[in-house]
Amino acid sequence: MILQTHFRITDTHLDDLKRHLFPGDGLEASAIALTSCNKINDQIIFLVQDILLVPHSECIRKVDYLTWPGKYIEEAIEKGEGKNLSLFLIHSHPSNLNQFSIADDESDQKVIPCIFAAYNQLHGSVIVTPEGKLTGRFYDKNLSPQYIDKFLIVGQNIELVARQSSSNVMPFSADMTQSLKNFKVGVIGASGTGSIVIENLARLGVGHLVLIDDDVIEHKNLNRILNSTIQDAENQKSKVKVLADAINQYRSDVVLTILDSKIGTQPAIFEAATCDVLFSCVDTVSARMYVDLVGEHFLLPIFDIGVTIPTGSKDGKPFITEVCARLDYIQPHRSSLKDREVYTPDSLRAEYLKDTSPDIYEKQLQEGYFKGVHEEAPSVISLNMLAASYCINEFIARTFLFRQENNSNYARTVICLGANETEYFKEDDFTSVSRTNVGKGITTPLLGMPNLGGVK
Known part of the structure; x- marks a missing residue:
């Protein structure tokens, strides 16, 4: 069976490579990448660690x-063998030839x-050209080669290089729509903000969408989940199924994968791992x-959205102190959501009350958008749309590069x-202190979390 193959590398590693491979003398140069090799379903994902x-x-x-x-070669073997890493021989083509030569084959x-x-x-x-274009192949033990289908370069910008794909695509053009067909994008959370992000991505032309959410449509959220209906709420239809059915009404060329589960499960984690971009x-x-x-x-790369309406109290009556939307762009090798205190050990412990003290947790949960005020069906779709729109335009800005800064x-x-x-x-406003597992891929236990267990 021919598998789809991915090769992912951070911008810092690629920049190091380009400086070394192109010293200015016009001659070929070499390096060796040590990558974790991850076989997930019908895909192989190589992640550069060193x-x-x-x-x-x-x-x-x-x-x-x-x-x-x-x-x-021996030094690379010594480093890679203990961790069972894949080795990739990387060299430059100063002539800008973006394909393997006869000499390369030999x-x-x-x-x-x-x-x-x-x-x-x-x-x-792997071949690297002066423009930073990548072409690669891997071998099995019978020395049968297979070309790598996708290169993902993750950093301040997001670059996805699919085989025979065009480069220098103009943002917001028909060519951008065509380019987005190469993307597999995961959206975790399909409620108020998530449904709007999903709608944007689908209509922009993303080729493969992965929707992850374990919740069902209820009457109380009909005012903010796009494409949901009264019948969906009465039937308690899953959110991801509702949104997938809606997309199929206007897209015949999209691949949809829906998981009616939480992100903290093995199937959801593996499916998210095969995506090119994640929206939280x-x-x-x-x-x-x-x-x-x-x-x-x-x-x-991750785009994480949060919206909140903090409140105060005066003369025993609540009032709104602010209306906020937050968007964080997270790179795997720079500051994390944890580093930025979007979540903390204390907030994780507080949420753990869901299992140990459900009454206390339910009180916290009911606060929802309005911190300090219980609202069963808040009218926040305009705020959700604002946050989702910023998020999608941020994705486009980092993928198709239209910003002046x-x-x-x-x-x-x-x-x-x-x-x-x-x-x-x-990015420099935050300090990265928690990144110790960059590019490790599949581990035992999965993600280093004992509750997820080993990988079968």
Whole structure:
């Protein structure tokens, strides 16, 4: 069976590669990537954990020819074997040729068998052009090659390079719609904000949507979940099924995967791991923790949305102090939602009351959008739409690059309608202290969480 294959790398690793591979002398250069190899359903996902730069002086380097020094192959094998990592031989094509040459084929036939002789894992090779374009293939133990279908470069910008896809796509154009067909996007949470994000992504032309939510439609949320009906509420139809059915009414070319489950389950985590981008539209801190961990382990960019209406009290009567929407863009190797205190150990413990003290938890849950005031069916669709719109445009800005400033200036956006202010935070405004599992992929236990157990 031919599997779909992904190769993911952070912008920092790619920048290191490009500086080393293109020193300015017009000659080929080399490096070795150590990647975790993750087999999930019908997909193989290679996640770059480390890069070994091969010194220029250790190779015979020409404009269109390169030799691989055995010393560095052995060093890579020593580093990779203990963790069963896949090794990828990476070299530059200064001529800008974005395909493997006959010399490349001959080189792989000599070097790749030596790696397989050391340990059995999938290994391969990758070409990098001066423009940063990537082409790659991997081999099985029979030295049968298969090309990598998608390269995902994750950082301040998001670059998805699918085989034979076009580059330099104009934002908001028909070409952008065509380019988005290559994306598999996961949306966790299909309620007020999530349904609007899903509607945007579907109508923009995303090729594969994964919808994850374990809840059903109720009468109380008909005023803010798009495409929901009275009949859906009476039948307690699942939110993801309602939204998928609606999309099928206007898209015949979309692949839809729906999971009527929480994100903190093995099936949902594995499905999210196969996406290219994740949108977090959840209303619990534990769900945000799981999304955070999925992004870190599987090298995925995350857009997380939160809306709230804090209240005060005067003369025994509540009043609104502010109307807020928050958008965070999270990179797997930089500050996390935990680092930014979107969730904390204290908030996770408080939420744990759901299991130990349900009465107390229910009181907290009922506060919902209005902090301090119970509202069964708040009229917040306009706020949800505002937050969702900012989120989708942020995704487009990082994928199709229309901003006049660097995207690093927009790690967080906070919109305060009461004060009529919008505040932006840079990535440098946050400190990353919790990233210890970048690119590890499938672990035992999954995501390092004992409750998720081992992987079968």
